[in-house]
Amino acid sequence: xxxxxxxxxxxxxxxxxxxxxxxxxxxxxxxxxxxxxxxxxxxxxxxxxxxxxxxxxxxxxxxxxxxxxxxxxxxxxxxxxxxxxxxxxxxxxxxxxxxxxxxxxxxxxxxxxxxxxxxxxxxxxxxxxxxxxxxxxxxxxxxxxxxxxxxxxxxxxxxxxxxxxxxxxxxxxxxxxxxxxxxxxxxxxxxxxxxxxxxxxxxxxxxxxxxxxxxxxxxxxxxxxxxxxxxxxxxxxxxxxxxxxxxxxxxxxxxxxxxxxxxxxxxxxxxxxxxxxxxxxxxxxxxxxxxxxxxxxxxxxxxxxxxxxxxxxxxxxxxxxxxxxxxxxxxxxxxxxxxxxxxxxxxxxxxxxxxxxxxxxxxxxxxxxxxxxxxxxxxxxxxxxxxxxxxxxxxxxxxxxxxxxxxxxxxxxxxxxxxxxxxxxxxxxxxxxxxxxxxxxxxxxxxxxxxxxxxxxxxxxxxxxxxxxxxxx
Numbered sequence: 001x002x003x004x005x006x007x008x009x010x011x012x013x014x015x016x017x018x019x020x021x022x023x024x025x026x027x028x029x030x031x032x033x034x035x036x037x038x039x040x041x042x043x044x045x046x047x048x049x050x051x052x053x054x055x056x057x058x059x060x061x062x063x064x065x066x067x068x069x070x071x072x073x074x075x076x077x078x079x080x081x082x083x084x085x086x087x088x089x090x091x092x093x094x095x096x097x098x099x100x101x102x103x104x105x106x107x108x109x110x111x112x113x114x115x116x117x118x119x120x121x122x123x124x125x126x127x128x129x130x131x132x133x134x135x136x137x138x139x140x141x142x143x144x145x146x147x148x149x150x151x152x153x154x155x156x157x158x159x160x161x162x163x164x165x166x167x168x169x170x171x172x173x174x175x176x177x178x179x180x181x182x183x184x185x186x187x188x189x190x191x192x193x194x195x196x197x198x199x200x201x202x203x204x205x206x207x208x209x210x211x212x213x214x215x216x217x218x219x220x221x222x223x224x225x226x227x228x229x230x231x232x233x234x235x236x237x238x239x240x241x242x243x244x245x246x247x248x249x250x251x252x253x254x255x256x257x258x259x260x261x262x263x264x265x266x267x268x269x270x271x272x273x274x275x276x277x278x279x280x281x282x283x284x285x286x287x288x289x290x291x292x293x294x295x296x297x298x299x300x301x302x303x304x305x306x307x308x309x310x311x312x313x314x315x316x317x318x319x320x321x322x323x324x325x326x327x328x329x330x331x332x333x334x335x336x337x338x339x340x341x342x343x344x345x346x347x348x349x350x351x352x353x354x355x356x357x358x359x360x361x362x363x364x365x366x367x368x369x370x371x372x373x374x375x376x377x378x379x380x381x382x383x384x385x386x387x388x389x390x391x392x393x394x395x396x397x398x399x400x401x402x403x404x405x406x407x408x409x410x411x412x413x414x415x416x417x418x419x420x421x422x423x424x425x426x427x428x429x430x431x432x433x434x435x436x437x438x439x440x441x442x443x444x445x446x447x448x449x450x451x452x453x454x455x456x457x458x459x460x461x462x463x464x465x466x467x468x469x470x471x472x473x
Contacts, residue, residue, distance in 0.1 A: 008054065009256070010033060010256045010258065011242075012258045013036075014261050017047060020036075022463045024209075029463065035252070037229040037231065038228075038229060039229060049200055049201035052392075057345065063191065063192045064453075065186075066185060066188060069187045083196050093310055093314070094313070095380045097321040098318055113140045115140060125335065132160070132178065133173060159337065166337060168408045171292060177409040177413060179414065184450075196344050206220070219296060230246065231244055231247070232247045235271055236257070242255070258462050258463075258466075259422065261440045262443070264285045267286055267291070279427065282439075285420075285422035289408075295362065295393060295396060297391070298350055298392050299350075301348075311341055312339055313339060315337065333373075338351065370391050407443035408450060419446070420446045424461075425439075438466065441458055459467045
């Protein structure tokens with residue numbers, strides 16, 4: 001008997017933005033047997049809004065990046081959930097490890113030069129993004145000499161490179177392909193649209209049509225999400241029927257699987273997870289793309305500890321101080337880029353750390369991390385920041401269900417001549433009629449990798465792909 005939308009068993013692995021987008025779209029298109037398997041005990045994936053301090057805090061995705069061409073913004077733009085941040089963070093201060101504060105006029109010059117060093121889509125260049133940024137930065141610095149202090153310019157560049165690593169999700173810009181900036185399409189408009197006091201989970205609730213102020217209501221997906229179902233094995237070649245085995249021993253059969261697990265999980269587990277192994281083209285894509293590590297620190301105080309005129313601060317290391325810290329237990333603090341206030345959370349400070357030092361930080365106790373950050377504040381700031389009443393840090397790489405934060409295109413991907421399109425390509429059945437195994441998630445987005453809107457688009461993409469197969473048969 002031929003399968004129909006009413007009888008086809010569709011299993012979606014992962015209940016993050018892409019999994020939820022795929023599941024809700026399939027139900028809207030007439031599929032009736034849709035099941036989501038989620039390894040965590042919550043929905044959202046790398047969207048994680050938790051009650052904190054005066055409202056909510058997003059430990060993962062925090063901002064809606066842009067307006068035009070952004071499906072998240074388009075989905076909520078008429079509902080008054082998003083608020084523009086504008087140039088608020090342009091006023092962050094730059095402080096040196098000898099407690100000197102750079103005057104605003106001088107900071108603006110360096111910021112403008114650094115921002116002009118980011119390649120635009122019309123720029124053709126060879127090498128990595130790091131190569132281009134450093135060359136362009138120093139070219140403009142040299143044109144403005146002798147009015148610019150060379151030592152300070154070096155410190156600003158290192159700070160800016162750390163910031164760009166947090167944007168791209170990389171360990172360093174010298175592993176980022178020069179195609180990264182060409183293939184990613186930035187959405188016009190405010191790229192720091194925030195969710196006021198509602199959190200990014202608001203978007204997931206709207207996707208599912210869940211009830212407001214009822215976090216456990218999954219709307220269209222009620223009864224269709226199984227939590228704590230980490231997948232141990234996917235058998236995908238036996239007579240077109242797929243068999244999933246969960247770590248708890250549960251066996252689930254399916255006609256179609258949409259896999260939305262993170263690229264980090266695929267990198268770590270694909271050789272054991274898929275039986276038989278995935279096609280070589282798929283493996284090359286998994287190996288060539290990369291999921292970087294970007295972590296947050298969130299501190300709650302009795303009252304805001306920053307002076308009234310201070311939005312936040314970036315760290316500029318003197319070379320002698322940097323050499324000293326690298327031989328101490330606080331070496332990982334080198335990759336802490338900044339701390340700043342949080343919209344609609346007047347008593348919070350939020351900080352950022354990236355790359356291999358972030359992964360090391362994740363292995364430390366929370367108490368040790370806080371001790372290091374308070375030492376860092378004392379090293380750089382001429383005012384006191386007390387111990388917070390509450391402190392949390394993220395551990396996106398240490399979590400076996402994520403193994404990182406968001407993806408980017410590497411120079412290895414160039415060498416292998418692969419891209420998100422290879423990760424996206426479905427594995428078809430023996431008649432090449434229906435997709436058996438499909439892949440979604442931000443890393444499979446050709447133009448919006450690393451974003452929630454990219455993840456959402458890929459979930460809709462795979463749901464539409466499957467639906468089209470049933471529509472045309």
